[in-house]
Amino acid sequence: MQDTLILAIESSCDETAAAVIKSGRTVLSNVINSQIEIHKRYGGVVPEIASRCHTEAIGTVVDEALKTAGVTLNDLTAIAVTYGPGLVGALLVGVSFAKALSMATKLPLIALHHIRGHIMANFIAHPELEPPFVCLVASGGHSHIVHVKDYTEFEVLGRTCDDAAGEAYDKVARVLGLGYPGGPLIDKLAREGNPEAVHLPRVTMDNPYDFSFSGVKTAVINYLHKLEQNGESYNKADIAASFQQAVVEVLTVHTFHAAKTVGAKKIALAGGVASNSALRASFEAAAKKQKMEFFVPPPVLCTDNAAMIGCAAHFAYLKGETADLSLNAVPSLPL
Ligand code: KG4
Ligand code: ZN
Numbered sequence: 001m002q003d004t005l006i007l008a009i010e011s012s013c014d015e016t017a018a019a020v021i022k023s024g025r026t027v028l029s030n031v032i033n034s035q036i037e038i039h040k041r042y043g044g045v046v047p048e049i050a051s052r053c054h055t056e057a058i059g060t061v062v063d064e065a066l067k068t069a070g071v072t073l074n075d076l077t078a079i080a081v082t083y084g085p086g087l088v089g090a091l092l093v094g095v096s097f098a099k100a101l102s103m104a105t106k107l108p109l110i111a112l113h114h115i116r117g118h119i120m121a122n123f124i125a126h127p128e129l130e131p132p133f134v135c136l137v138a139s140g141g142h143s144h145i146v147h148v149k150d151y152t153e154f155e156v157l158g159r160t161c162d163d164a165a166g167e168a169y170d171k172v173a174r175v176l177g178l179g180y181p182g183g184p185l186i187d188k189l190a191r192e193g194n195p196e197a198v199h200l201p202r203v204t205m206d207n208p209y210d211f212s213f214s215g216v217k218t219a220v221i222n223y224l225h226k227l228e229q230n231g232e233s234y235n236k237a238d239i240a241a242s243f244q245q246a247v248v249e250v251l252t253v254h255t256f257h258a259a260k261t262v263g264a265k266k267i268a269l270a271g272g273v274a275s276n277s278a279l280r281a282s283f284e285a286a287a288k289k290q291k292m293e294f295f296v297p298p299p300v301l302c303t304d305n306a307a308m309i310g311c312a313a314h315f316a317y318l319k320g321e322t323a324d325l326s327l328n329a330v331p332s333l334p335l
Contacts, residue, residue: 012086021310084333158209193241
């Protein structure tokens with residue numbers, strides 16, 4: 001296989017990230033400048049602030065990625081960037097920076113889909129992993145079951161019809177007064193609670209691989225309002241554990257159902273929610289039961305990062321998938 005050295009840039013949401021990746025699977029640097037501390041004050045990502053922070057950080061982040069990797073622009077094969085989906089103002093910072101670098105260096109430009117990147121984090125974490133496999137991508141913006149047929153060929157088997165799993169975690173954490181981002185806080189608190197304490201709905205859609213998380217979120221909110229109106233106290237850990245159980249159960253059942261239907265022998269997790277301890281344990285147990293191999297990246301590659309974009313870019317480059325300087329950000333780019 002052809003060797004490549006790719007500088008990748010990711011700025012679709014609230015992380016300004018740059019990485020240098022060798023031949024798709026070796027991470028020479030992976031720099032992530034998170035804006036979480038800034039957005040925390042507002043209880044969620046404020047798009048305008050995210051764009052400004054990206055603009056301030058991107059030059060330093062890219063410099064640091066090159067320096068840490070011990071390479072210069074002259075050593076590179078290509079420049080890669082996430083061009084969607086995401087916040088348009090945030091995406092535009094990465095896209096404009098990558099286009100300018102590509103124009104100045106005359107290096108090829110590679111445009112990547114953010115979810116495709118999340119999936120590829122598994123190839124970095126597991127050098128032996130090869131397609132095909134089925135991957136659940138669960139993050140703050142997406143919940144997709146994807147059939148990864150080849151390194152550059154993907155079929156979406158199911159998706160959320162309303163909230164993403166991470167979005168539901170963040171909203172439930174907010175009503176419980178836990179803070180932002182809610183996923184890791186609920187994950188931690190749920191360990192002290194009883195997952196059977198509150199019965200919450202498990203929604204099934206017409207397509208058995210699709211998801212709906214707005215119902216479970218609303219059920220938690222209604223449950224809390226009722227108790228508050230009656231002046232009754234409640235145990236936050238029990239609610240966190242019951243909510244988590246409901247979400248993890250649906251994510252696991254639908255993904256393994258989809259995997260069985262397409263005859264997959266391997267199953268993987270990706271995206272910010274893939275850091276969730278209960279989800280990882282549930283997938284591991286289900287895979288063992290169904291004699292399937294299970295893959296999941298370490299948390300640093302589950303959250304938004306540019307290493308995953310560099311990996312996706314390597315395989316795109318080998319296929320000749322390059323972009324030109326007319327490239328624009330596409331906030332609702334389909335996979
Ligand atoms: O992939 P990501 O970093 O950004 C997006 O592309 O959205 O995912 C962020 C999401 C947030 O909603 C966050 O609450 C959730 O991932 N998350 C978790 C955990 N860690 C992060 N959700 C559940 N359990 C966790 N441990
Ligand atoms: Zn993401």
